[in-house]
Amino acid sequence: MCSFYKQRGLEVPKPVVLSPPTPTIMRKPKKDMSAVFTIPPELDVSLLLQFVGAEDGINNYKPLERRYVRVSGEATVRHVELFIRRKMELSPTCQVDVVCGDHLLDHDQSLKHIQDTIGEEAIQDGLLVLHFGLVLPNES
Template sequence: EAVTLSRLQTKREGNSVGRKITKLPLTQFYPYIRCTVCCGFFIDATTITECLHTFCKSCIVKHFFCSNRCPTCSIVVHETQPLYNIRPDRQLQDIVYKMVPFLEELEREKMCNFYKERGLAMPKPVSVSPQRPIVLKKRKDNFHRAVFTIPPELNIYLLLEFVGAENGISDFKPLERPYICVSGEATIRHVELFIRRKMELSPKCQVDLVCGDHLLDHHQSLKDIKKFVGNEALQDGLLVLHFGLVLPCQT
């Protein structure tokens, strides 16, 4: 055992000596940590749920005053209320603050000066607590209703890739929003209904969905598919589902 431990220790020391710390310029990460609207580093990073593009919160809010499209890909975020489809990206904001020295301190200083100049009290930091179901008031029929918020970690981001339609199928609209965020409890049937509604498909048209090499059944949930297929079907963190339009088999 002593011989074995000494060999392991020697091997570890040799590996640590041979390791080199690779330093990369910050400019190499600019496409991932800078806002394309103001060309500055993300402040209050906010992501559009329809296409997953991220911007500064103030930048995207101001942009939506004059347009309902994403500044990067021009997808329609929402016909009338684009602010409904944006979410704060706290993880990305934490990464930006860690990568860019003094950025967080400068932002806090600007905020303090803003409130001092206007004689306003500094807002207290929001404490993040575990989300609980919100119970609504009792209705006249003594029926209790509860609204539950799905934790972000239970959501799954999908990329729906259209592979084509069978001959004889031509009357359909293109899928303008291939990126969607849904609950992991959603099934393939829910995804199919989403595709049918967005593409305005005929009831006679059949939608086949494939993940990797597996033809998916209606009852399968997205979280089960993600576990079963693994990283093979993931692309930049998105679960990729290919779908095609076919005519039902005639018996």
């Protein structure tokens, strides 16, 4: 660097002395408990998932250990089906039908909507009761 400046007839800059960096103390921000978002209880739905029917071959699947579930009312029947599939370790070819009362439910219905439209016949001890059955593919 010095020869570069001398060849061009320029003044050689003085070396810059760096002071050692001062250690900075990283502090974790305190948790502000008032900023925690909680879902109001009126938006929650408590479910009771009951397995109905017993087809041949169903015993190959893991039973549903958690029958009582609390979820957001915005969750859909599809979410319930996916929960059942994962917990029971079902194959993708197995169909899960979810029923409330005597209504076969569509995948896109929200649980809050089901609770509001079907009414008291769907509620047991404050829980929305959903029955589900498994339909195995035909082995042809």
